[in-house]
Amino acid sequence: MHAAWVLPLLVLVTLASITWLYVRGDLNPILCDGPCGPQFVTAPVGLEPASPDPARAASVGSGPITAGELEAAVAGPLRSDALGGRTSLVALDARDGTVLADESDGAHVPASTTKVLTAVGALAELGPDATFTTSVVRDGSRLVLVGGGDPYLSDVRTKGSPVERADLATLAAATAKQVGDQQVSLGYDVSLFSGPSVSPAWEDGYVGAVVAPVSPLWIDRGRVGAARSTDPAGDAARRFAELLRARGVDVTGEPQQAEVPADATRVAAVRSARLSRIVEQFLADSDNEVAEVLLRQAAIAAGEPGSFAGGAKVVSQVLRQAGVTTEGLVLYDGSGLSRKNRIAARTLAETMVEVAATPRLGSVLSGLPVGGFSGTLENRYDRAGDARGRIRAKTGTLTGVHSLAGVVTLSGGRPVAFALMADDTEQVNPFETQAALDRVTVAMADCACGAR
Template identity: 80%
Template structure:
């Protein structure tokens, strides 16, 4: 009986390991690739040595690649305005340039936000939420931690800081007697809501941007319209539960005095991975402001947009026609060319500081917004790692695709005139273009 019990226990542990349920214990969050057995199909990203030798290691033939995608690009399902730019990820050479100028990028905008914030802060940066005491007043100071939560989460790699822990630490140093509670959101400035967003977005698909919120401003299925005040009220409740006599309602103020308690976010690298995998609008807007602040600009939509343009230009990325109104891509007034996105992804692939962008991208047939796309072998399953972008009439993909033989190509595929086409039909047409790239040997 004992041997059977041991076997069952070992089998259960093995199942939990494969599923990743033991990651928080083994790796303090998601385990690195060296600890993960790739799922069946994903391992095809590492080419067979004989196949690679047969294909050759010379330059990728852009003419062959262009010919491979010519048919799929003519699909009527892509509407009247489509761009494809492909760049050799190894040397930055433009292989295919079927660009049609700057287009509506939707959530592929988040790639540029990620580049800007990682370039500014580096992957190990953390953001601090603090409490300051000034006489009989405590002030909760927002530090721009996009994943600050109400209570500690188990197994999350990004929800590291929480109000409950901060309240417990504050209660130990708050002393006796009543206190009032304020909250400081002065880290960011400018409008909390982009004037370039559609009416109805706030409260449904995005919360007002704030350096202080809990659970990304989520309230049930909707969003808070005043996330900082909601966070402060919750903090007051947590303090009272720990014996601190908080009088009155929290009020917005500016902090002054001595810091008595802090909590710190997850490393920026993990934050970037998570927000790209989830395509999180709220996190994107906070990170855009963090990039601006680190670069010496105002923590605003405009400050962030300026830093994105500067970072790309300094990296040698073509920014012709670039217009940024937000960090999430919700604005239909944003304009980014396929060339900008493709060259940015080539820069990402060659810059270790930006590595968490690649590791956070959904993988075709396996994860995130690409989990249910490219699901069959032979259709780029496991060979495309990309950020999606979708608005009404707008579809985009940008990332890396591995060609036959194992050579990586950075690409951006954009179509923003498809309002009269079933979106699933357009999505399938986009996938056929990328699958055609993955099938191309494209070189001697």
């Protein structure tokens, strides 16, 4: 090969390699210090806005939606027997809250759509840039591990994770550097949260199987293999003692629960990811433990006890202050595990309008799973045609309960906030109910509403 061609060829190969790695996402850890947020990700084919057809743009979605137009589009799918005996749909123009469809039947058991309200409460009270600190303080010859309510505190740092930014191994290394080989005892402080760590409104068998007792101190969200720890704070403290000993600190005895005295000296600390990233992740994954921690963090930020009751009170206040309808709202937790929770479809739909209009709440919208592409909707909408990728929604599922709340983009480009809830489906195959809900939202996405 002629020498004059070598350098240009190397440049082309390098550029092609960089482009390939960028599209694959392999450069994310360099560009974004972890997986890039939604605003930096190249949209999948189904999410890319189609090139506008001038003729279609002139006739579809450009005018006001007439009364009953969207209701007519979903009338057939809403009559499906698979939705059971009680269903509600409320759809609002996401830009101004105009009612486009209202087929509501009071407040429903919301299941995990409750997490939308929890996220809004936390962001409203704390702000998207809030972080949570796990620290170690010294009180004489005793070290105390202080839980700061970091929901994603991990055992060891997870490389590339946008949310697991603080870990016990790093904290132990920083502590050992200050303490050396001195002999110390170890305590752990979980006084940040108050009230019961397990909701009395949860069903028997939940704790240890689908949720851990709520604590401001745990590692890996209280998970132990496929199960959950029943003593997440104690387990975290015992693991921290192991990590300290491995670094030469002479830790005596077993860790004991203790409260930090006012004159204790901080030795080391690690800080969580920003709340905006935490919200995006926990909504996409529908994480129960994270939801309960954030409910308490919202309560504490508002000056209320860090408890189930304190968090529920603050979330209700945040919604009312935003002008969201709270009629019939009853909250016993932040995750939606309780069957005693009640939320009206209008409350969820109006909340999504508020989210769309408020930059402080933006991570709620960006964290919603995308139909056919991500989170709890990744394996749904595979036969939705052009609607695939135009439905973003939080799912909610318990036995006999199915719901969706989010934003759907109509075929003409109009964003519509909606909530669709069914809580009387015990006698129906859950996959049939799920498919029936999806057909309703696809009918909205396909609606030629606003045609001139």
